[in-house]
Amino acid sequence: MPRPYSVLRLKTTEVGVVLDRPAEWHADEDDVFVVIEGEMHFTLGGEPAGPATTKDNLTWVCPELNGGKSFILKKGEGTHIPAGTWHQWTAPTPATYAVAKVPAAEGRIEFIPEEKR
Numbered sequence: 001m002p003r004p005y006s007v008l009r010l011k012t013t014e015v016g017v018v019l020d021r022p023a024e025w026h027a028d029e030d031d032v033f034v035v036i037e038g039e040m041h042f043t044l045g046g047e048p049a050g051p052a053t054t055k056d057n058l059t060w061v062c063p064e065l066n067g068g069k070s071f072i073l074k075k076g077e078g079t080h081i082p083a084g085t086w087h088q089w090t091a092p093t094p095a096t097y098a099v100a101k102v103p104a105a106e107g108r109i110e111f112i113p114e115e116k117r
Contacts, residue, residue, distance in 0.1 A: 022061040023048065023088035029058075029101045031087070034078035038095030043068040043088045044081060064088065 023043075033040070046068025054060045065086055073079060081087045083104030091097075 021089060022063055023065045023086050025052070025060040025086050026083050026101075026104070027058045027060075028083060028104050030083050030104050031081040032078065032100040032102065033073065033081070033089070034098045035073045035075055036096040036098060037075055038091060038093050038097075039072055039074045040095050040097060041070065041072050041090045041092060042079060043070045044079075044085055045069055046086055048086065062086075 023046075033042075043065050046065035048060075048062035049066045050063040052060045052062040065088055068086065071079075
């Protein structure tokens with residue numbers, strides 16, 4: 001059964017509010033981010049730099065990533081993050097952004113932690 005999807009508008013309230021966000025990996029949803037104000041730093045891809053954990057086998061998290069591509073999005077810019085892509089973001093200054101979570105175009109993807117490969 002598909003998960004419900006929504007568009008969220010979030011605003012950081014102070015410098016570094018989202019600095020400690022873990023890296024994420026989604027099995028069945030794509031993320032689309034658009035920066036409305038401020039800037040956000042993203043890393044896409046790479047491998048978990050620590051143990052990956054999950055509560056539902058659909059979203060996995062880990063403390064940080066090894067490798068991947070890092071870039072900065074500024075006001076008016078956005079990015080699409082396909083399901084099955086490790087990603088992490090920070091907001092070094094207050095930022096307002098929208099994130100849409102949509103069903104994965106490729107369907108559900110399975111994550112197999114390194115210790116089980």
